[in-house]
Amino acid sequence: MFYNYLEKKLEDLKLQDNFRELKNHKKNYILNFSSNDYLNLNSDRELKNNFLESINIEEISFGSSGSRLLGGNYNEIINFEESIDKIFKKKSLVFNSGYDANTTVLETFYKKGDVIFTDRYNHASIYDGALHSGVKIIRYKHLDYQDLEKKLKKHRNSYENSLIITESIYSMDGDIVDLNEIIRLKNEFNSQCYLDEAHSYGVLGYGLAYSHSVVEEIDFIMLGLGKGGGSNGGILILNNISKEYIVNKGRKFIYTTSSSPIQTSWNHYIFKKIPDFKEKRKKLELLKLLVYKKLKEKNIDTISSEQIISIVIGDNKKTIDLAQKLGEKGYLVHPIKEPTVPKGRSCLRLTLNSNMEYKDIIIFIEELSNELKNDNKI
Numbered sequence: 001m002f003y004n005y006l007e008k009k010l011e012d013l014k015l016q017d018n019f020r021e022l023k024n025h026k027k028n029y030i031l032n033f034s035s036n037d038y039l040n041l042n043s044d045r046e047l048k049n050n051f052l053e054s055i056n057i058e059e060i061s062f063g064s065s066g067s068r069l070l071g072g073n074y075n076e077i078i079n080f081e082e083s084i085d086k087i088f089k090k091k092s093l094v095f096n097s098g099y100d101a102n103t104t105v106l107e108t109f110y111k112k113g114d115v116i117f118t119d120r121y122n123h124a125s126i127y128d129g130a131l132h133s134g135v136k137i138i139r140y141k142h143l144d145y146q147d148l149e150k151k152l153k154k155h156r157n158s159y160e161n162s163l164i165i166t167e168s169i170y171s172m173d174g175d176i177v178d179l180n181e182i183i184r185l186k187n188e189f190n191s192q193c194y195l196d197e198a199h200s201y202g203v204l205g206y207g208l209a210y211s212h213s214v215v216e217e218i219d220f221i222m223l224g225l226g227k228g229g230g231s232n233g234g235i236l237i238l239n240n241i242s243k244e245y246i247v248n249k250g251r252k253f254i255y256t257t258s259s260s261p262i263q264t265s266w267n268h269y270i271f272k273k274i275p276d277f278k279e280k281r282k283k284l285e286l287l288k289l290l291v292y293k294k295l296k297e298k299n300i301d302t303i304s305s306e307q308i309i310s311i312v313i314g315d316n317k318k319t320i321d322l323a324q325k326l327g328e329k330g331y332l333v334h335p336i337k338e339p340t341v342p343k344g345r346s347c348l349r350l351t352l353n354s355n356m357e358y359k360d361i362i363i364f365i366e367e368l369s370n371e372l373k374n375d376n377k378i
Contacts, residue, residue: 202228
């Protein structure tokens with residue numbers, strides 16, 4: 001009965017054109033629009049070679065052999081956090097993933113009797129952490145600060161602690177938060193603020209909060225290392241009391257084997273070089289301007305404004321078919337479906353990286369326009 005139930009559920013997903021499967025993308029695509037490596041660090045041979053020359057490969061460990069409170073608190077991770085602390089003028093904790101960092105904060109600091117105000121389009125890790133914490137969850141309309149203020153006025157005083165959570169650049173819609181509005185509301189309603197910088201780290205230097213000089217105004221900042229950082233892992237920026245509390249109470253921090261020294265060394269190396277990637281960021285910005293200009297010329301609508309570009313199709317099957325047709329022409333584009341995006345908002349998600357060429361982008365947009373016309377979407 002157990003496996004029959006699972007099989008039935010999987011068949012239902014197939015009927016809804018919402019079935020997922022793992023694929024090995026061995027083909028060399030003209031353009032890969034499905035990578036979050038926005039600065040193209042993983043393909044930068046000179047960068048990787050310089051990193052390998054900077055470490056003693058004979059002595060560095062490939063495994064940490066323990067959690068941070070046991071044998072996993074090694075020199076490389078201590079030195080990395082010290083570098084982060086100097087840049088942000090606050091304390092930091094390195095996590096194995098941004099997912100763990102997000103859930104840890106919510107599960108550790110918030111409980112029944114507290115309230116979390118979260119943007120409807122926040123990442124799944126934020127919702128998982130909130131659900132596990134037992135707090136009251138109040139969703140506000142995406143990047144709608146009037147709706148957030150309305151909900152704060154109605155609910156804030158009924159709860160002990162209050163947290164406002166937002167991402168900086170949104171991973172599916174490719175739009176960006178107004179941090180000044182979030183900070184204003186946080187202060188006015190005596191709340192804490194959590195900022196997920198997974199898709200802005202690297203792309204915006206050390207992130208949106210750092211570039212806007214408002215780090216001190218935000219209680220928790222999460223820098224995701226698996227996108228613009230060209231790696232994996234997460235960094236929490238917080239004050240000393242919060243750091244000590246997680247070290248003593250954060251279950252995912254306490255009971256997880258820490259990341260390997262060689263991975264941490266790469267993350268540290270990239271972190272120190274973030275200011276040196278100005279040309280990569282400039283190229284990405286120019287590509288972005290070109291893409292939005294060409295999309296407008298072709299009457300292709302998008303709700304996005306950043307290096308992530310969402311083309312909403314709506315129907316699952318049509319989205320899958322479009323992605324497949326583009327794939328046959330040499331473009332890796334993934335269809336995004338529920339629950340990653342709301343029902344009826346399936347989309348083609350395009351991500352730009354600094355290694356793309358202008359001429360290839362122009363040709364792609366022409367191909368995209370043709371396919372959308374054939375499908376009567378424009």
